[in-house]
Amino acid sequence: MNYRIERLNGDMQRVLADIIEHRIKDPRKTQLVGVTKVDIAKDLKTAKVYLSVLGDKDSALTTFNTVVRSTGFIKSELAKEFRDIRQIPDIHFILDNTSEYGERIDKILKEIQRDD
Template identity: 50%
Template sequence: MTNYRSGRINEEMKKEISNIIRSDIKDPRVTAMVSVTKVDVTKDQKYAKVYVSVYGEGKSKEDTFEALRNSAGFIRREVGHRVKLRNTPEIIIEQDNTIEYGMHIDKILQEIKENKKNDNE
């Protein structure tokens, strides 16, 4: 039963944090597209690790991630207003590179496929 509840909390937090980042953060450094990929709330609901994937190039990506880290307090306050929990968890924002890693692996597989095709000809 506890796993079911924690899963619901994680999904609700993910949905609300995505909405907050998309519509409420007015920081001009947030220029790249941001996607919340996962949220893990601890069992005691004191901390929430928010995994975000930032789509962008170089400096804009770094600036966007830094702006998100700096706005963790604002995100926490907004989550406290929107999600009814006994304790509003402390927001810890982590970078998630799994999408980029998957694209890199896909590119390598395509190159191997092309090399194999050229060797057979």
């Protein structure tokens, strides 16, 4: 991956986190949302944005869907921040459950330790 895309991934991750946390005012966004990773395609036309949502499954899913519905607003805010990019990539949000898997594994390991 070239340096420009890597730098853009990091910059976009930082800006997206700010937009999602501070600029989306939808009352259905009740949980804390973190941007865990951004993968922009080499042609700069698409971006996969991995989101981690804290909270129980129902409210986390509602919050995730609220962010997905706000894609147009998010793209317009990105356009204001990244004026040097000719076209803002199409954003595809992906729910990142790796923290949940990590917590489950930790719980299993602790149970195994207790049994020993």
